[in-house]
Amino acid sequence: MRNLFHAVALALLACAFSLASAQPYPSRPVHIIVPFPPAGAADLLTRALGRKLSESWGQPVIAENRPGAGGNIGAEAAAKSAPDGHTLLMGAVTTHAVSMGLYAKLGYDLEKDLVPVSLVANVPHILVAHPAVPAKNLAEVIAWLKSQGGKVNFASQGNGTLSHLEFELMKSMGGFSANHIPYKGSAPAMTDLLAGSVSLLFDSIPSSLPQVRAGKLRGIGVASSGRSPVLPELPTLSEAGLAGFSADSWFGIMAPAGTPREVIAKLNADVQKSLDSPEVRDIIARQGGEVMGSTPEQMAAQIRNDRQKWGRVIRESGARIE
Numbered sequence: 001m002r003n004l005f006h007a008v009a010l011a012l013l014a015c016a017f018s019l020a021s022a023q024p025y026p027s028r029p030v031h032i033i034v035p036f037p038p039a040g041a042a043d044l045l046t047r048a049l050g051r052k053l054s055e056s057w058g059q060p061v062i063a064e065n066r067p068g069a070g071g072n073i074g075a076e077a078a079a080k081s082a083p084d085g086h087t088l089l090m091g092a093v094t095t096h097a098v099s100m101g102l103y104a105k106l107g108y109d110l111e112k113d114l115v116p117v118s119l120v121a122n123v124p125h126i127l128v129a130h131p132a133v134p135a136k137n138l139a140e141v142i143a144w145l146k147s148q149g150g151k152v153n154f155a156s157q158g159n160g161t162l163s164h165l166e167f168e169l170m171k172s173m174g175g176f177s178a179n180h181i182p183y184k185g186s187a188p189a190m191t192d193l194l195a196g197s198v199s200l201l202f203d204s205i206p207s208s209l210p211q212v213r214a215g216k217l218r219g220i221g222v223a224s225s226g227r228s229p230v231l232p233e234l235p236t237l238s239e240a241g242l243a244g245f246s247a248d249s250w251f252g253i254m255a256p257a258g259t260p261r262e263v264i265a266k267l268n269a270d271v272q273k274s275l276d277s278p279e280v281r282d283i284i285a286r287q288g289g290e291v292m293g294s295t296p297e298q299m300a301a302q303i304r305n306d307r308q309k310w311g312r313v314i315r316e317s318g319a320r321i322e
Helices: 002-021 041-057 069-079 093-102 138-147 162-174 186-195 205-213 261-275 278-286 296-317
Strands: 030-034 061-065 087-092 114-122 125-129 153-156 179-182 200-204 218-222 250-256
Touching: 030 041, 030 069, 041 061, 041 087, 041 114, 041 250, 041 261, 041 278, 069 087, 069 093, 069 114, 069 250, 087 093, 087 114, 093 162, 093 250, 093 296, 114 261, 114 296, 125 138, 125 162, 125 205, 138 162, 138 218, 153 162, 153 186, 162 179, 162 200, 162 296, 186 200, 186 205, 200 205, 205 218, 250 261, 250 296, 261 278
Parallel strands: 030 061, 030 087, 153 179, 153 200
Antiparallel strands: 087 250, 114 250, 125 200, 125 218
16 A cells, blocks of 8 residues: 555656646746846847847746856856756857956856857947047058057957957957057046047947047947948958958857756747847847857857957967956
């Protein structure tokens, strides 16, 4: 009798587990951690994507800003979340291709603790110059920098940011030297560039474009591998003379390692569907970006390639954050 009771209890338990695991995903609100401050490109992309996913799922999708440490605070929180698809990360090239070479110690393993779902968008930077710089194109900028013997100050959004590393890559490929002046974000760097305290800056298109249009700054080139649809007349740096220069500022959805394959597959399919919507495409376009939907495997390849590239740039520049 006891054995029969035990067998029935096990059967009921298995049935309950089966019913619970068979619940459609998502079964409750989904949080997408944004490891950067509100109102930036990552935040706007997450909220636009989240609205479409919420419509599809009938569940709230909440953008949760956890900025700090170059995106690593938010990335660590996502990495340590339950692997059930209800907590995700809006990752970026900085959190997944730069941090491993830049930070001496991280509280999580980038390679093991987070898995790719899909690329979302590329929001490229452009190289802008103060009008006092006596150069109108990339070739003239590089010639002028060489003539100055390392006296020119260039700004960045902070030590080890993509804005910094893009210039280090440009220095390496162009064969010149210059002084790096790191700022705490784009806004103060832009303020000093407009004032003429620094001469050059790699910055996002939404921040730079109004100044370029107003004639307060000069656009020199696009950092990414392709021209921007909102600045089609501005060549890429590769086209302008630094053949092979490419610095894509991508964003993409990640999930904690161990998330079931069927959940990753559903997430990927639903993200692709959302990226096809006019509303999301419009938000991305207004950021000067381009849709970058992908498979998880394609996103993994992007991360691997960028880790190798930026790891080399970091080593050569000596950039390091303890």
